[in-house]
Amino acid sequence: MLKYTAKRLVQSLITLFIIITIVFSLMRLMPVEGYFQNFDKLDKNQIHTALQSMGLLDPLPIQLKNFYLQILHGSLGNSMIYRPNVPVMEIIGSKAPVSIFMGLASMAIALLLGLPLGTAMARGKSGFWDKFGTAFIVFITAVPAAVYYLLVQLYFTDWFGLPILFSAANPVSWVLPTVSLSLGNIAYYAMWLRRYMVDELNKDYIRLARAKGVDSKSIMKNHVFRNAFVPMVQYLPTSLLYTIAGSIYIESLYSVPGMGGLLVNVIQRQDNNMVQALVLIYSAVGIVGLLLGDVLMNLMDPRISFVKKGGAR
Amino acid sequence: MALRHQKTAAVEDSINQSLKNLSDDELFTFSGFDEAAAERSGYSDYSYWRSTFQVFLKNKVALSLLILMGVILLFTFIQPMIPGQRSATEIFNDASGMQLRNLQPGGEFWFGTNSIGQDLWSRVWSGTRTSLLIGFAVALSEAVLGILMGVLWGYVRKLDRLFTEIYNVLDNIPQTVVLILFSYIMRPSISTLVFAMCLTGWLDMARFIRNQILIIRDRDYNLASRCLGTPTRRIMLKNLLPYLVSVIMLRMALAIPAAIGNEVFLTYIGLGLPVSIPSLGNLINEGRVLMTSAALRYQLFFPAIALSVVTISFYIIGNAFADASDPKNHV
């Protein structure tokens, strides 16, 4: 297993290398205007000087080489536009904790609400919970997040007298953004859990358990739920990453100083170093997330072993 | 073993009728045995697509949504041609030449007007048309590209490593980078949007198809085809793809609302269509700002409802169709 993990990590490194190279090259295709805030007021001289000092006038291969040398020295460089001269890691480091915390919290909420909902839906197919859950899932998928987040923010703050904006010091202000962030995942988890549980319910071993005389509550709890949860486990790490990276609406609405919209922001501002660093981090985390998903799955499911190469799913 | 073949059934019935009138003596004689009839017994004629539609037609909700969708589709395309309909981009002025801004929904403007006096009713329809166009274009190209790549990826073992690597790479390149570059090179327009969405959108489809293919690739019937020397191309076309029809339909049905949803997001981060081309994405985004003032919320709700109707319809139709196209459900 260690060996397998090591091998996959090496493979991932190559993948990362390619990804970064491509993103690096794509970023260099962007118009130079994007590197300046005050483009219109600058003279040729200044633009030239600035581009030169950012190393953007060197041939691409040299830029790439410098970039990799810098990475080898353990530095992701400084931000260029987003916050000039501030080390990229410092910026990310200051934003990551809130995002990670909020991502984890929202994921916990999503699991706490989504899994019971999915279970209830699977249990009483076409019962109240199934209908309710389906309605909820359909609502969440049909209404754009941008709209229902705003609805939640405006009405809930009004009804419960909550502050509109997030503030790190005020725990009450965490509630709405975190809950909003989990809405999509609640629907998603409920939907998949229901699907997997219904699949699982048709398996022979459930029949055997019933024939043994195990009551349906224990069957749900001890047999169906856990087995249905296994295929979901694999996606949890990636799902967390998406939650963090995709919290752009929430962070904008509630002023959460997280890194949700950061990537989009720095791409638009053409802060090359930030883009590269973020892509590097996100891809790395994504790849590790996949691996972690496999490991988790391996822990949950004794049948799966890394020795056998992962089959089809 | 669906319906009994009607002709056979009729013949059987008439035989039974005639037998009923026999006397005891006659009843206890051998009836004779027809081997061909025995061979035929119990089975009926059957057509895959007919059964698919039959099952689908039984799902009343999906059917009514399909009809609704059909009507909507039809209407979006003929709406501009109907006399008395306003143009989606024309600005309406009052007698004094000022724009009819933010008129509430009413008899004159059914959905009201927006902040520069354009007719929201025609804008919503026009937006639906644009968004559906984007949705269909994206879904279609995703399907074509995704299926092609997915089948190759899944079936041709040698390509697996390469494709997996390509997938990992492309999947990790942020869509925003690509979009921004594209809108710089190509200007924000429907084709830019579609193009950029397709550029990475097919990946999911391809991976999905690949996984499905992996599941059925080594089934006996494919081995049989290989034993018969069937070339790979035909195996893909005849053995693999037909099995994926249902899932592909489902994915495509979901890809349409997903593309529209994606458009909303892209509009939000400023990469969407210009307002001169109304789309659900920019209508909703414009409307969002008005959320706080109760009287103007209609400008958000109309396009949001349009979007929801489209999304829900495709979602349910897609699911129903996927169910229907699974022969397991054709009993």
Place this chain on the structure above:
Amino acid sequence: MEQEIILSVKDLEVKFNLRGRILHAIRGISLDLYKRESLAIVGESGSGKSVLVKTFMGLLDANGTITNGEIRYDGKDLSKLKTEKEWLAVRGKEIAMVLQDPMTSLNPLKTIGYQICEAIELHQGLKGAEAKAAAVSILEDVGIPDAEHRIHQYPHEFSGGMRQRVVIAIAVACRPKILICDEPTTALDVTIQAQILKLLKDLKEKYDLTTIYITHDLGVVANVADRIAVMYAGDIVEIGKCEEVFYNPRHPYTWALLSSLPQLGVKGENLYSIKGAPPNLFTHIEGDAFAPRNPRALKIDFVKRPPYFDVSPTHKARTWLLDPRAPKVDPPEIIQNLRREVSGNV
């Protein structure tokens, strides 16, 4: 010899609702099960064997209902039980079941020990270490070596035969009165099959069980059964003592079944085979369901459903051929000397 009846089925009818269409899976079955006997139910796929026994345990799929008849067990009518709670008193405790496929009937994510203990804790009232000890001893009973260690393993670490033993161990751990084995060995190799059958017979003695075997392998039937019920299209067409059915079958379907045994074939010549396919259970079946495939069908077979005709006090068959008015028909020659054909060759 008068035997005590443990379970009695009367006029049982089961229907399934499939997308609005009705499938008659069991069409009026009556059957008495005697204490400590082993009854084998044979019949081709889809004839309703599994559905029949599922009604004994309330395990019919949600779309199936008992539309008529009763199932008497221990003074209760099982067909009237509704709630899960009522059924829990029967399932496992009174009637247990071994399923066909050992590969899929165990939860892949739980240890063998857990799955056995679950039954023990429910039905023997033991807990914790005691339950574990009981599990070990049952595993040893079904012939799994090193049981102490093995209960901590997962199903995928067991071979097919061993898994089937575990499934049997679970059923036996419930300490039931009736053990139903639904095709317990079809997925196994002959050598293992023989071992399992032997094991089941031993367990039957040891735990004083009444057993029902479902199979379509006549060899297995010959091995395990005291009595045989032959099913066709949701109905028992012939039932009798093992020897009676093998050596003196009366229903054309039983004849056909026996005739097609390869053991009776002569090399280079055609084996007997049943033409056609079983009837469509969605349609209303008039007369004898086997008639269209029966070369010796009488005209009445297409008109009226035959009643049971007693061949002996323990043997009856549902065929007009036994009616006094019917022309006399002998069983096919080939099965008349089944005994010689089969056993003589080995």
Place this chain on the structure above:
Amino acid sequence: GCGQKAAGSSENYRKLYSEEFTTMNYLISGSQTEQAVAANGVDGLIEYDKYGVVQPGLAEKWETSDDQLTWTFHLRKGVKWVDSTGKEVADVKAQDFVDAAQYLLTDTYKSETANIFYSVVKNAEDYYNKKITDFSQVGVKATDDSTLVYTLKKPTPYFLSMLVYVCFLPANGDFLKEKGANFGVDNASLLYNGAYLLTTYEPQVSHVYTKNDKYWDKDKVYIGTITETYNKEKNTLAPEMYKRGEIDQAYISSDILDQWMKDDATKNLVSPSRSQCYSYFYAFNFNPKFDAQYEPDNWTKAVNNENFRKSIFYGLDRIKALSVAEPYNPDKQLLNTVTPPALVDLNGTDYTNIGDLKAITARDSFQADEAKKYAEKAKTELKAAGATLPVKILMPYNPTTANWDKECQVVEQQLEGLLGKDYIDIVPEAGPSTGFLSATRRAGKYALMKVNFGPDYADPQTFTDPFQPNDANGEGGGNYNWPEKVQGYTDADGSKTYSNLLKAAMGESLDLSKRYNAFAKAEAFLINNAFVIPYGLNTDGYQVTKRNEFDYQYAPFGVSILRYKGQHLLEKPMSMDEYYAAEKKWNEERAAALAKAAK
């Protein structure tokens, strides 16, 4: 002002912001939002009062040499540099201005405002370009701790007005050296000598400005703290938050303005925000480089026809177009000249009322009948010239600029409706949101387009920058609409009339009256010959705010208007009427103040 609160420094002003600073390094940044920290935290040599009259700042007094090339400033003593916690760090000395200039001119720091500095100060450009390496040759010197001398390239009548811009602000030399490129990356890497300290800086969370207790002029600082809270969706949420009392200022976008004005509870709270000295105008492109599909050759024929240009010039209903963003009083934003009012004045007479511009300022360019007449003439002439009708007019806009897209639609419909679709065909096109200017205006990829310009100093010359002809290398000029490429309009000496007019005006640096008149003549030439269509002023639209809009330091350009010094908070926001009354009063008082100052 009405209902002004009693002066007290405990007042708190809260608002939202949606654009985070990227840096606070005022020696580098060219963006106005980012200069806010320096505006409030760092004092320069001079400042303006609320009427735009120069007041002593760090410099108590100053004098110029006769040739107007040397400016000597005498600095106030005892002014301290403090850090963000208010701790004293050093005294402010003349050398701080020199050190800041050296930093500014060090090319590796990529200052975006260095060019403004080196456009006037002697040898600064050469130092920036490394043609000279000895900084002492640059025209800025501290002769002692409290005396600062600037030596200019050439007489510059507007030099004083430039001093309020960030590139002339001081910075402590030791601190600069210590921080290097990290100067101003956050509130702690900055030293303050101004009215406020940025005590809290949490990126994308909040900024808190706190009154500087060590400030030399602290009696004139009335607002105690200013709290800015980050919110990306400010436009959506701020009005609601104002209603809930969570903030003291919110912009009311034209979309929801009706709503606020209808509601009794809110209708008396909304007022316009003050327009800035920033000009919008439609430019005809004389150097079309766009795609063949938009027919650049045909456009060249059309745009060189005066009647064609004039038909559009007179045909454009600017009020209608402006009302997209400002539906209530669009005429308040209307601008008839390229140079906006209140930039400079000649003894109290505003530049826009000087010479040839006076007539232009007095009338609205939209005259439908005139327009039609010109169009008829143009049609025949264009046909004769072989142009095809309708003339395609490519009109790009930036999709991320609020309301621009809508405005284009309005303009398209209005012009085409007035002049006929058989005559013109306006094609609004969304440009890329990234690199918009490079892809459109600068590249010449437009036919008619709304462009803007903001002044860099208080002199009419600043508004000629967009139209400056290129030098022999094709460089150095404006890149707006290349009037030097127009056909005709050539003087006897072979150069373009407009170029000659410019040259004459710029040559006149000592006599302000002559100078201003000459610039007015040049600008009038552009407008009268319909090279551009003056359009409107820049404003932030309507707002509800507790800040008094009429007591901030006024200057037509630079960072003065960002300063809270001298500002009061209102008990309750102004209503429309109160606002207009206050504006009227301010205008009157200003004229008086300017006249007084001119003496």
Place this chain on the structure above:
Amino acid sequence: MSEKKTPVLEVKDLKVTFGTKKQKFTAVNGVSFTIYEGETFGLVGESGSGKTTIGRSIIRINPTSGGEILYKGQKINGPIPKELDRELTRRIQMIFQDPMASLNERAKVDYIVSEGLYNCRRCQSEAQRREEVDRALTDVGLLPEFASRFPHEFSGGQRQRIGIARALIMQPDFIIADEPISALDVSIRAQVLNLLSQLQKKRGLTYLFIAHDLSVVRFISDRIAVIHKGVLVELAETERLFAHPLHPYTRALLSAIPLPDPAAEKNKQLLVYDPEMHDYSVNQPIWSEIEPGHFVLANEPELAEYRKILEE
């Protein structure tokens, strides 16, 4: 059997491995046998013993990692020329175990049956093709009108016959039948078995018949090979094998066959095979012909013992 037997297929020391270098699994190890023209060669063994693997190696689905497979004297494993490949596709065909899984559910019978024709482009015209399909269907006892139906409209036996028709249309002379009846109901098995032997008679086909049901193999095969864990343990003519099973595994297998006769079944003796019973520490077992046409895997002492049994 006739005296002059022509070998159709020779398998020599066949070895098949799965997996990569590190996790190698040898499914078939040193298997040798010869199949003669016109005979049915039975291959029996427990599940997972490598029967299917051998069949698939012959039809070139599984690559071999050692040994040779000769078809009419020509080597057909490993890389072979395209010509030969096409030829072999026609000559050697396979019938699959599971009639449900081995037919393309989404294609009509017509296509399934004529798939081979498309591939070898034997049929020029559409009419010709139809004709061949009809003939093939009739040959396996199905009605030509079934051509326009889909597989799941048929019963298991009928489906298996469609599978046979699909193979037959190639006009092969060697057919690998991989447990063609295991998945079928008792009552249907006979249909298929009959069909197979009829076809053999009519067309002089050679079968490799893979099964684990000995009673069936006995009915249909001329010779039987018993395989255990990838290794052949015994090979003999059918009746010879049933009369004198030598290898303990064969004997265990035979003793376990369930007999449809209650009397016989009730006093049956079960033999259990335990591989530990061989003492191969000194003497390695070899594949030897103990009497003409009867091979067994044994070492010297065991051979001696077996000879003794034979003599009795």
